[in-house]
Amino acid sequence: MTTTRKKSSQTQLVFVPSPGMGHLISTVEFAKLLINHDHRLSLTILVMKTPQDTLTSSYTHSLSSSQRLHVITLPQPPPNPDPNNSSSSITTLVDSYKPYVRDYVTTNIVNSNDSPRLGAFVVDMFCTTMVDVAREVHVPAFVFFTSGVAFLGLVLHLHTLRERDNVDVTELKDTDTEFVIPSFANSVPAKALPSTVLYKEWVPFFLSYVEGLKKTDGILVNSFDELEPHAVQSFSDNNNYYNNIPLYPVGPILKIEDKEGDDVRDMIMTWLNDQPSSSVIFLCFGSMGSFEVDQVREIARALEASEARFIWSLRKPPPKGLNIRAPPSIYTAQELVEVLPEGFLDRTAEIGKVIGWAPQAQVLAHEAIAGFVSHCGWNSTLESIYFGVPIATWPLYAEQQTNAFELVKDLNLAVDIAMDYRLDFKGESSSVLSAQKIEKGIRDLLENDEVRKKVKEMSVKSRETLNQGGSSYSHLGRFIDYIVD
Template identity: 55%
Template sequence: MKKAQLVFIPFPGLSHLVSTLELAKLLINRDNRLRITVLLMNFSRSKETDLYIKSLPISDSLNFIKLPECFVPPNTNPRAVFDALLEAQKPNVRQVVSDLINVERQGPLASFVIDMFCTPMIDIAKEFSVPTLVFLTSGVACLGVNFHIHTLRERDNVDPTQLLQQTEFAIPTFANLVPSYSLPSSVISKEWESLFMNFVRGLKNADGLIINSFEELESHAVHSFSSHPELAGLPIIYPVGPILTPEPKSKSVVEPDDIIKWLDDQPPSSVVFFCFGTSGSFDEDQVKEIAHAIENSGARFVWSLRKPQSKGVAPSDYSLSDLSLVLPEGFLDRTRGIGRVIGWAPQTQILAHPATGGFVSHCGWNSTLESIYFGVPIATWPIYAEQQTNAFELVVELKLAVEIALDYKVEFKGGPNYLLTADKIEGGIRNVLDKDGEVRKKVKKMSEKSRTTLLEGGSSYTYLGRLIDYIMNQI
């Protein structure tokens, strides 16, 4: 039997690592000729990473090599630190791959599969004369935003100040004009210019792009890659999602089982779930507005409320005594019967629960795919990165979400651009829980498609087959 080796290089952050390894599992479950070696770089949260890796089934098809630790001089910009780490790791990757090639039984090296932030490793793949496939943990429409702005800068010499003066953009992967406030800050700001240009140049250098999305969800965006002249000549795309990620184990003030038991006692589709990702948190003024909105709406709720991050430390959970200080006086007593305020949340378990009827979300791409998969409509509240683009796509382009805000934004090292008032949040809660709303019907239909796209006959199944054919043709 002809075998093929793949070298995977994930980004050393837990959520990126987990989705990259879920992609690896998808490939080896589909074709037993593939052998995958995952190269692990210095991890900031190695305990959680080790736990996750230990939970994976041991097999000949999937193995891990920890790269030696590299010292990188400190820098205030996290991206600059990571780029320096990649440069420092290149000799180690070169050595490990040379050793792998000499292991006959694993088959010849067919390709590198690397995270979207690891494109400097394309240089090493070229040394071994193999193609590089880049795995993107965001959607197809968002990829189109990056390509379009990069092209404007490179081809038309448009600089960030001109971009900032434009109020909307015609982007090939969107059917609607995209307002400038829906673009990620990194795409149009002067400060991030060189990082952005290098990032997209890296994507354009790839031989193919594996995307955690599916054609039934982003049909206009996917088709634009084969039909729009501006996107001609770019790497081929393989939308093979939704790749859902298992939850990392974490301790919170309230045990996950306790929340699930509480949900068991609530009516179907009656609970609104507030959760803003691993890094999402708000100051006291904003927390109070959310509390007033919840109380005024009278809706049942589960609210994952985290302490704001301080100096590079990720948000943490409030102790019960701290909670009463940050929430309006008496809020916990008055809402005791209808809601729960928790710290870290078992998000997939809550979204999968029949009592959950709406999701107030930051619109991170993983959360977006999960809510669609479980058929729970989103009320959009983006915070940073590409979340404003995702929110615009969900509300305006796909009509799969209701709007709380589309233009809310927290700048890197800065505060939010405005305070979102209780009445606006309350409107979002009422809309997202509307039992007969059009959005809910559309989300239910898309949920069914998301569950069948990776089965035979679905578009992601077909794209995954094409991807494997491409890999096998390299040897």
């Protein structure tokens, strides 16, 4: 019997992204970048889903597998018996997928005569438990970190403070305590720290997740040297403190081309085409962002008082009381009338557009856009910088408060509506931002020429860094050479 020999000229990477569209899209775009960068690589992406996930399947079906890029949706494990235990849900879910990842890799790659040799695992920042599977099959494991370098330094530092010095950050969350973090140029107030270190129920998750980061063979970060020079330098200056983890800033990794047209997209782009250059404020709060009625009305009053042209992605919050937040939905036309101040849509019909879903990258790329009121998710931040659009910060959850602080205080690439606004894990906020505060942020966004100039300069750098000779291009080559050789 004859057997097919392995294609020794190629090296295969297995990617394991976290469940959720934000992480999956970044992973797919990074995979495309790698195979375009070096013909010696082939990639398999193993997709996990949460039981509530309704978006991933349609996205993965839209992807066309090629000879060097395979997207595999894994079977779903039995459901978590306690789906509302948010602190352990992501850990439990990822752990439950380990046998499926192990079986796929062993059967289809390690023991397959037709598969290129396995070179490494690249796991998402929240999937570090999958490093165990990489060790079992004797390959290196890297983390793909879908936030910035400063935030990476922050979580490593806080983990060390907790483990070495027994500092309990949860006891300081409502104080004015500030932390000196090597990856930040300014002291970071407790109110700007990520939710996972401020809430006691999330401490076990935080500790195991960062412990996993420290065990990897290197961390690939969706950022670039020119954007976060202080943070990148801090890894050279404090490498013992960061466990001597090799750092590879390889961003910005973005999904910026989406040519599929539909009626909603066409309507939005047609409306923008009719607006003057650099005149429109875009409000959009990510795939999970929504507000209760009181806050929606304050935003509407702020927009009307500012007299700015606007396009506002406004969506309906999920039902109350869920610890695991379901995604928001689209308002009906009648619900929109009821949730907004009386007559708002009629009074602003000439200068504004209230929409549900938004083609974010296409909107930010449009010359009519002057500024972006954003939740400061890292993908949105990178898109805004890439297209040269300044941000007004309005973080909601996760690490967005930390991103907002970095953008305003360390990088001077954004203005401040709020930096410490926070939704809890039920999607509720203890405060309502006033129309006056929001209006001030919108005016600052339109009038701060220094921030606008810095963002335009950084936009140019973000477009050059992945070209041959750029810093991210070099880091990418260094990573590939390590894997292949």
